[in-house]
Amino acid sequence: QSADTAAAVAGADLAQLREMVVGCTACGLCHGRKQAVFGTGAPAARWLVVGEAPGEQEDRKGEPFVGRSGQLLDAMLASVGMSRDKDVFIANVIKCRPPGNRNPKPEEIAACSPYLLRQITLLKPERILVVGRFAAQTLLQTEASIASLRGRVHHLDAPDGRRIPLVVSYHPAYLLRSPLEKARAWQDLQLAVTLDKPAG
Template identity: 55%
Template sequence: MTRRRDAILREMGLAPLWRLRGVAEEPAVEAPPPALPIEAPPARPPEAVRPPVAASAPVRRALPAVAEAPVLPAVAPPPRVAPAADLANLGWDALEARILGCEGCVLCQRRKQAVPGVGDRQADWLFVGEGPGAEEDERGEPFVGQAGRLLDAMLAAIGLQRGHDVYIANAVKCRPPNNRTPEADELAACFPYLRRQIELIQPRLIVALGRPAAQALLNQEVKISAARGKTFRYGDIPVVVTYHPAYLLRNQPDKAKAWEDLCFARKTMRALRDEA
């Protein structure tokens, strides 16, 4: 028997064992230790299979809701007060109040104030310009800027002075945007005021300063170069045409022509007074 068998028998209580003499004893072979049972790791419960996520556009955070502004009802613009035929009975104060509140054309929308006129309300001389400029719109008086200073010099050259036997007005009483030339409908809308001023002043002579003023007074197309040195009529009142002072500031050589026109106007006034 092998040692292994002996060991087994001994474990079973069957020893001593008898051996034959002369028989070589086999080397004992130790039995390998019994293999230890290897416990399998506990089985993990199957994970829930997630469905694949489809590719999509980046998710944007929702913005907070903004309350919409209330819709206000449309407000109709105030009606314009157009010049009417009832100016005939207005005196100076009522006429100027009407001019200051006039909304008879689009020029009222951007003005700061209307510019009725200034000077002697019983003057023999009436000078009519085109329309107020930026400084006139600020101060409410015609010809107070650089062109106004030139006009004062022109008056002084023929012995006149602002406010003394001189009245100064404009064909339109509100400043045109960017000092542009007044348009025909603007001149027509504002002319009743000038007409009433002439009726109140009753001047002996009117000097039209520039083409728009001449066209408003004469109701016809006028070229200054062709109208110089001539006498026109507004009703029974003579009209002399010359350049606007603002034009002369840009065209210095024509100042000599304006001086000739002023001398012609002074000669005309002398003749009118001699006739009276």
């Protein structure tokens, strides 16, 4: 992003940020997208769920997690009493669909990350649930596997100085292929919920 764009992102409210994302041309992904996917949910949501990037259906609809992965994500959230509309805001690290759903490139991550960081600053989530290796490695700046990152609480140092508890779990698309891991994902959700309860 240019210095001008970075300054505009840093000063944007949620509506302005959405406009910027929708019109973004900061990397080559803008050429192949039907539309950018900003994220959905209540601005006052207590949890932020972070995925990887839009797939074909998300690109068409302009909303995150609307395909089969999204149905599973909704069911996972419902299993701990959380709903997409009221309790969580869902966003991706990358706002535009990579061609053929390939992994995002470092320059695309660099161009897009400021939007997610600004979303975190504006939404002030109490908790971040990160699904999948790509988002976990990007947000935690690590090469570690999901298996080694899940099952414990991490913290994200947000740009505004807050330390936000962050829980890592498997991506719903992976769970569709490996249903036996669902029990572990449920443990991760339990961990995130337990954090919501006051200690003592």
